[in-house]
Amino acid sequence: MRTREEKAQMIEDLKQRLSEYNVIYFVDILGLDAKTTYALRKACNKSDVKLQVVKNTLVSKAMDQSSKDFEDLNSILYGSTALMLSDVGNKPARIIKEFRKKSEKPVLKGAWIDEGIYIGDDQLDYLVAIKSKEELLGDLIALLQSPAKNVISALKSGGQTIAGIVKTLSEREN
Numbered sequence: 001m002r003t004r005e006e007k008a009q010m011i012e013d014l015k016q017r018l019s020e021y022n023v024i025y026f027v028d029i030l031g032l033d034a035k036t037t038y039a040l041r042k043a044c045n046k047s048d049v050k051l052q053v054v055k056n057t058l059v060s061k062a063m064d065q066s067s068k069d070f071e072d073l074n075s076i077l078y079g080s081t082a083l084m085l086s087d088v089g090n091k092p093a094r095i096i097k098e099f100r101k102k103s104e105k106p107v108l109k110g111a112w113i114d115e116g117i118y119i120g121d122d123q124l125d126y127l128v129a130i131k132s133k134e135e136l137l138g139d140l141i142a143l144l145q146s147p148a149k150n151v152i153s154a155l156k157s158g159g160q161t162i163a164g165i166v167k168t169l170s171e172r173e174n
Contacts, residue, residue: 007058014054014062018070021050021085022114025092026073027106029053030080036103043095050085059083072117076109088134089113093127 002010018024029037044051056077063070084092084106096106110119111127118127131139 010055010058011061011065014059015065017050017052017083017085018062018066018068021087023086023089023092024112025084025086025096026076026109026111027082027084027092027096028080028109029082029106032103032105036105040095040099040106043099044084044092047091047095048086049092049095051082052085053080053082056081068112069115070112072119073110073112076119081109082106088132090128090130090132093124093130096124097128 029040032040041051056079059081060074060077063073084095086092092111093108096108099106108121108124108127110117111123112118113127113130
């Protein structure tokens, strides 16, 4: 049995973890044998996702003490709960999806992603499709580069003269 001080320290540690990450998945991994749990931990580590089994009462208290609004997630704290912590919104969802090709678990109970709350395993496909900040920046850069590539292409195809450039641009307008 743990002392009051040990529990208080565990709550403080959980509160710290919850504040460090903007992506927190709550999953059920109950029933996974040691070998399968090891494989899940290995997949998480490979993707820079932290997996931590937690006691519902302790994580509930840590959520209550947190500066983040986890109130709607208290309803999913029953049975077995593990946290998947990440800096990228879709990484835990992709791990779960890939892992479920071989196993029924983990089951998504809920997720807290950049203040958005998602409850239920039916949200998994949506969460897999969420783009990371890096992916969104890449899409934005590609969109911004597209007009520049058109101008460069026009310059090359119309020749290196002002007349060629004007001709190419006027043809594009028509």
